[in-house]
Amino acid sequence: MVYKITNQCISCGRCESSCPTGAIKIIAGDRYWIDSSLCTNCVGAYSVAQCAAECPIQDGCVKALTDYWESWFATHDRLVAKLKGTYQADYWERWFNLYSQKLSEQFSKRKQDVVSLEA
Ligand code: SF4
Ligand code: SF4
Known part of the structure; x- marks a missing residue:
């Protein structure tokens, strides 16, 4: 499971410079993208994913979930967390x-x- 950049991204560039593997690239001018073949989840280098840790906004860099239910519950938890x-x-x-x-x-x-x- 690797990380991905969402459409919440404001293109600040902090994740790119913090990534230990150079997995974060700029595409289409100012859009950021994570090359899944290079993302290691920061395992072996850091205890937490640096892209997510450095991101100044919520949900800019998130785990790219491939399992349907894992993804469903992650979305549910995120939306419920926004409720007051x-x-x-x-x-x-x-x-x-x-x-x-x-x-x-x-x-x-x-x-x-x-x-x-x-x-
Ligand atoms: S999880 Fe780590 S290796 Fe993967 S893109 Fe983010 S900073 Fe780079
Ligand atoms: S740190 Fe977050 S907001 Fe900044 S470029 Fe990366 S994903 Fe986008």
């Missing part, structure tokens, strides 16, 4: 209540449709 206060604390409860309410409404409607067809 009680919305963050009871996110799943709200989601489950809304989901079960909608499902229940659909079941009721189906049941009414079946009853009216049988009448």
Whole structure:
């Protein structure tokens, strides 16, 4: 699993100079890109990925997840972390209540449709 630069990047260039393997390149003028064949996750050189550690914004350099669920939960965690206060604390409860309410409404409607067809 390697790192990648996201569209949140503001092209400050700090990651490029901090990368121990020269994996970070400039493409298309001022866009930064990580060559996955050169990225080592900084293993052996640093205890944390230098690109992510040096990045001045949130989510500029992130792990490039290839597993679907790993990627899904990472996105979920990132989005939930942006929620404020009680919305963050009871996110799943709200989601489950809304989901079960909608499902229940659909079941009721189906049941009414079946009853009216049988009448
Ligand atoms: S994780 Fe390390 S090796 Fe990979 S791009 Fe970032 S700084 Fe370079
Ligand atoms: S350090 Fe972050 S914001 Fe700066 S160029 Fe790299 S990814 Fe973009």
